[in-house]
Amino acid sequence: MALDAADASGTVTSTTPGLVCGHTHLYSALARGMPAPRHTPRNFTEILEGVWWRVDRALDHEMLRWSAMLGALEALESGTTAIVDHHSSPNAIEGSLDVIAQACADVGVRVVCCYEVTDRNGTDGAKAGLAENERFLRAGGRGIVGAHAAFTLSDETLDAVCGLAADLGVGVHVHVAEDPVDAGAGERLAPRADDRWILAHAVHLERPLPGVVVHNPRSNLNNGVGYSRPGRFPRVALGTDGIGADMLEEFRLAVALARADDVTFSPATAWAWLAAGTSLVPEARDDEVTWSYEPADAWHLAYTTDIHPVRVEVAGETVFDEDGPTRVDAAEVRARAAEQAARLHARLEE
Numbered sequence: 371m372a373l374d375a376a377d378a379s380g381t382v383t384s385t386t387p388g389l390v391c392g393h394t395h396l397y398s399a400l401a402r403g404m405p406a407p408r409h410t411p412r413n414f415t416e417i418l419e420g421v422w423w424r425v426d427r428a429l430d431h432e433m434l435r436w437s438a439m440l441g442a443l444e445a446l447e448s449g450t451t452a453i454v455d456h457h458s459s460p461n462a463i464e465g466s467l468d469v470i471a472q473a474c475a476d477v478g479v480r481v482v483c484c485y486e487v488t489d490r491n492g493t494d495g496a497k498a499g500l501a502e503n504e505r506f507l508r509a510g511g512r513g514i515v516g517a518h519a520a521f522t523l524s525d526e527t528l529d530a531v532c533g534l535a536a537d538l539g540v541g542v543h544v545h546v547a548e549d550p551v552d553a554g555a556g557e558r559l560a561p562r563a564d565d566r567w568i569l570a571h572a573v574h575l576e577r578p579l580p581g582v583v584v585h586n587p588r589s590n591l592n593n594g595v596g597y598s599r600p601g602r603f604p605r606v607a608l609g610t611d612g613i614g615a616d617m618l619e620e621f622r623l624a625v626a627l628a629r630a631d632d633v634t635f636s637p638a639t640a641w642a643w644l645a646a647g648t649s650l651v652p653e654a655r656d657d658e659v660t661w662s663y664e665p666a667d668a669w670h671l672a673y674t675t676d677i678h679p680v681r682v683e684v685a686g687e688t689v690f691d692e693d694g695p696t697r698v699d700a701a702e703v704r705a706r707a708a709e710q711a712a713r714l715h716a717r718l719e720e
């Protein structure tokens with residue numbers, strides 16, 4: 371990334387291109403503070419079943435709208451101008467990708483959408499997920515085809531996902547070997563993947579696959595799934611997997627986690643992973659973030675917390691400045707999101 375120190379007012383700042391969150395779930399922004407599962411989840415599968423598959427089934431379009439608005443707002447406030455989203459709302463599938471795309475457009479953040487196809491909600495659920503990807507993409511939406519993870523897709527459904535992606539000339543965004551439960555993913559995806567694929571996690575992936583591996587250090591730590599050693603893969607970007615969109619924070623975590631494993635690891639490597647996010651959303655290279663700190667250098671940023679953007683420009687438009695977001699009222703977005711979070715949490719208690 372370009373690292374220039376400059377500011378007309380004399381304040382010390384630096385600029386970078388827009389940061390990219392290479393893997394997230396905007397639908398999960400309202401989950402924080404949700405009612406705890408009845409039994410404490412003891413492993414990755416129980417976390418999916420007890421937390422995330424309860425949340426996604428409870429979502430309707432109104433909750434999704436304000437979850438995405440909050441997630442997009444938080445991205446902008448962190449200097450992240452592009453989000454690669456992976457969506458699931460099994461009881462509100464049709465039109466869901468439009469809701470997310472519109473929310474991001476309203477805030478002024480770029481988004482690459484997909485709907486995660488899965489067999490975990492039956493054949494009709496898988497078909498509806500495929501149809502939502504196809505509907506959105508054929509209408510000109512910015513996105514690729516989504517799939518949950520190989521371990522929740524039959525070979526037939528996986529072939530349907532790949533067939534749709536081939537028809538539409540796009541890649542597939544899929545969770546890959548996040549936990550040992552999905553350890554068979556590499557073998558099943560190897561004959562299917564290509565360079566356009568987005569491979570989230572790859573913690574237990576035993577072979578390189580074509581595509582970009584997106585490393586999500588905070589999420590991997592939080593779920594206790596292990597360390598992926600992403601340096602073993604040729605193409606790596608960084609994501610948050612739904613826990614905000616603060617990519618400088620994710621970069622710092624990537625550095626700390628890598629150095630816990632190998633103390634010779636250089637922050638410059640993790641900085642290159644962060645910069646590689648623009649290979650997923652090249653338009654973000656045209657965006658500009660002015661930071662409250664200089665220099666924007668890997669060894670400085672890895673050990674300096676509390677750095678924030680003072681100005682964010684997306685496609686030439688200032689969408690964030692010292693007064694906050696320019697297109698939306700941040701307080702109103704947070705208030706509406708809190709109302710919808712209360713609805714979601716009440717539904718989870720039922």
Ligand SMILES: [Zn+2]
Nearest residue numbers: 456545570611
């Ligand atoms: Zn994920």
